[in-house]
Amino acid sequence: MPRSLTAALRRPATLPALIALAALAVLVAGPLAGLVAATLDADGLEAWGDVLASPLSNALLWEPLGGSLVVGLGTGIASVVLGSFLAWAVVLTDMPFRRTVGVLATIPFAIPSFAIALAWESVFRNDRIGGASGLLAGLGVEVPDALAWGALPVTLTLTAHYFSLAFVVVAAALASVGGDLLAAAELTGASRARVALRIALPAVAPAMGSGFLLAFAEGVSNFAVPALLGLPVRFQTLSTRLYGAISTGDQDRGFVLSILLVLVAALVLWTGTRLTSRSVSTVTGKPSRARRIRLGPAKPVVLAGALAIVVAATILPAIVLAASTVLRRTNRFDGGTTWHYWVGESDASIAQGLRGVLVDPRILEAVGGTVLLAATVAVITMALGFLAAWSAARTPPWIGGTLSGLSYVPFLIPGVALGAAVIAQFGRPFLGLPSIYGTFWILVVGGIAASIPFAFQTSRAALAQVSRELEDAAAMAGAGTWRTLGRILLPVTARGTVGGAALVFVTMARDLSLVVMLVTPATPLLAVTAYEYASEGFTQHANAITLIITVVSVTVTLLARRLEGRRSPWMDA
Template sequence: MTSLSPALPLWRRVGYPLRQHWHRLRYQGQQLRQNPTSLLGLGLLLLFGYFIAVPVVSLLLDGVQVQFGDERRLGADTGAWTWHYLERTLFSAVAQSQFWTPLGHTLRIALWVVLLCLLVGGLLAWLLTRSDLPARRWLATALIVPYMLPAWTFAMAWLALFRNRSIGGQPGWLETLGVQPPDWLAYGELPITLILALNYIPFVILLLGNALRRLDAQLEDSARILGAGGLTIALRILLPLLLPALLSACLLIFAKVLGEFGVSYVLGLPVNYNVLSTSLFRSIALRQTGSAAVLAGAIMLLGLLSLGLDALLLREARKFITVGGKGSLHRRHPLGRWRWPALGLAGLLFVVSVLLPLLVLLLSTLMRVPGDFSLANFTLDFWLGRDLPFVAERHGVLLSPNLWRAAWNTLWIVGTAAIAAGLLGLLTGYVVVRSPWRPLGLLLRQLTFFPYLVPGVAFAAAYLSLFAEPRGPLPALYGTVTLLILALIADEMPYASRAGLSAMLQLGKDPEEAAQMAGAGWWQRLIRVVIPIQKGALVSGMLLPFISGINGLSLFVILAVPSTDVLTTYALRLLDYNYPQAANAVVLLVCLMALVGTLLTQRLTHTNLAEGLGH
């Protein structure tokens, strides 16, 4: 840096640095006009900050501030600081039933789900990638179908089979056939655990299968040459190398189970079996805003801890790599006499997790009396009938205006949110990759991923807390479509932003630089160069939130009202009215939309969830 002599006049000693600073600011302004990526990033940061961070902070503050209606009881004004809700939720006479018992149920279910997923999913991942299992390519796709379907689909099928009349309503199939299922089999911890395990086993198959596929078989060959047995190879070589993938799968499944709502709602609430998410739902339904905030904070804290631990383990795993690549071998082990039993195990899992639930749901919509297989009992009334003797619906679902209104709401609410999320995700990816200000990109990445750490019920509670009342220029949004769209956009940003980021990392700067040399401005380069090149990623960034939104339940069950019903909440409403045939019909329509959407996504983006597992 050039130093100025003290002998120079004061105006020159002050003026020279000011002129330098002015020219620097002018140059930066010209650069910003030519490439306003950082300015766009700041705008996105403000947008996501308000619609992602602010609702969560607002919800957490509700747990330590006096809520409306509690002023007289607590002797303080609304908004004053208080420890009352923390003490009530964690240490009062109702704490056991409201927090500690649901917490115990949640943790026990999560641990059992993780264990079952590891045992079954780990075995199947090895069979698909490292053995001569017959029909590997078909099974690699078939076994991940449960991950494409809503988890509560299986809960509805379980209820159709094992429902008993201890809670009233129609009987299940087994009860009609003369078998009385006990409550512990029909409801509660056992079915919730089994159904969640079936839903997340494909997750382990995908993660562990990809890790196994990257391992070089020469490592195992070398160990055998040195005299190591199969058990030694598994424990001393394969397990240490696969441990990061195993732990990552465990922690991610654990985090997802913490906030799972639909299965526990269907199979837990009828017998008052609560987990943290359903306890939170009860608190919201009873307008106990402070206690709901504490419960939501506890769920978020557990989720943050598990996913933070996953990030730490992933960073540690990068210290250990194996030398592989194009020359690595993937030799398949012959199963011998276990070949057909292994195929039977994989086939049985597909039947139990896909075919049987969907078949049960379909047949239940065709039976007047559940479980009665006489020909006279079959009917199409629940699909196409008129003047039916049901309070919830007087016509079959396909003739019901409520169904078509819910279907239209689903398509246009979820579709609008998905389009917006896809565009915002691509812009986020562009800013993260192209912005010269690295802290801005890092902050955007973390902020857009944050909704993944917040369970859907808690995130919906956060939006309810913030937008149930007028906030500045925004009116009260509860009960409006606007609130659902805004919440869904924010909730789906982890998928959309990751799709946009992945696409932008693969796009070099050459196309934009060529357009700039031809005289195209920044906006023209974005519209005419970047977006057309990334149209596949843009479609993926829209379809992934669309599929997730169609399957979604926990967000809508709190924020939707009858006039804004979507298919998932409409199905639950029919179930609450004890009309399971119509509810199951709607669930089948949701499954069909989810499967078609997933296949369409794979076709348009030329991807396959099971790619490589069966090869």
């Protein structure tokens, strides 16, 4: 055995690293390999032919791909425009209420995407597909089909959800632009417009490109919004077509579409990484505060534009959802109000006898299942992420690099595709274990796999703030590896790891794209129940459940950020 390998195996971090590698191989590499392997047998090869080159290809691939690209491009462009404008206004100008606008601009990403879609439907739904119309139609306003269903409302709704990504990325980049550069440009007589176009814009162009590509990739892979606002009029994307294939038993074609969706998302995010790496140097040797632009007479206009964006994306959806849950007639003010959809007992004259969401045993069971799933995933994922992050920093590069790479891979896989991969791997006997499809544990496995990137990055950031001297002192005192991890490092990094666990909890509580592929009637969850109610026309119940998820998600997200002690660029005076 080579000496270098022998030395590596004797390191204290080697055993934890091997455990983390084995877990990631089973949870990440295994499902992907199983997904590919499932398409290489005779039926799988036939499915490849059906999807890529057959009379069915147009319906199976090209039309959904076209829908995905339209939605992705629209979401990416609109998100980066809105996010960049808000970032500029919040970070570089003297606009009033900057901090408030900055906080509100980060909230939409914590809101479930289907919450905004349901709010849109409550306002703009028309009578094209039957059922109860939206608030505008109830007031006598004729809503065009293009505004009620299809690509446009899907794109606008996704933009309202994902512009937060572009805002955060661009705001961080603008905050790093040295104030001395802007001041020097102004001293030369350059106008505000010239400073913005010739200095600030080139400096943040890579961040804007990254924000665009992130929003594009998220838009392409989102399932909930196209399903709610597109499927009723047969507007398909790759994610909805993939879900339709697997949910109807056509798994081979579904697995092929999953691989193609993964490739599209991975290509987009790889391009974004390459683009982000080509940055412009704007940080000088001396620290300098970002110089704020005096808006002058334009201040009210900029403030009005910023408030309009954050109110439309953050406050109005919550108001619409809340108001719709107390209307006796769906989306109609003339029927009066009622609390039945929250606390009412079964009444055959209302919602086909469904109880209010707070007293319905099925909903309460879904609450319990959601909390149990989110808590289980959060605890296990953060433990695994912590172990992987610590091992990656204390093992040879070939081990640490493998850990980092495997931990990052799930970020490239859309939720629907990851769900399909988990089904392909764990929906049959694996390593001597029985199939876990249809059980609670396949949800846990899928949730851990999807959450690993965030847990790894959060743990690595927390561990980076801890001096190695603590570990050296523990070793000199005779503490072993596991004792050092559990009794010293974990308590010291508790704020970061607990904050990370809280955000993993939120992600699982509001996620639909992943769990919709894995859930069964035996394992009800709030997000899936809300989607089912919305699909069946029980609008008030769906909106009430979604409002509960939204309140929990936003509250826990804000608490987690406070716990982690994050300081945003717009918080500096």
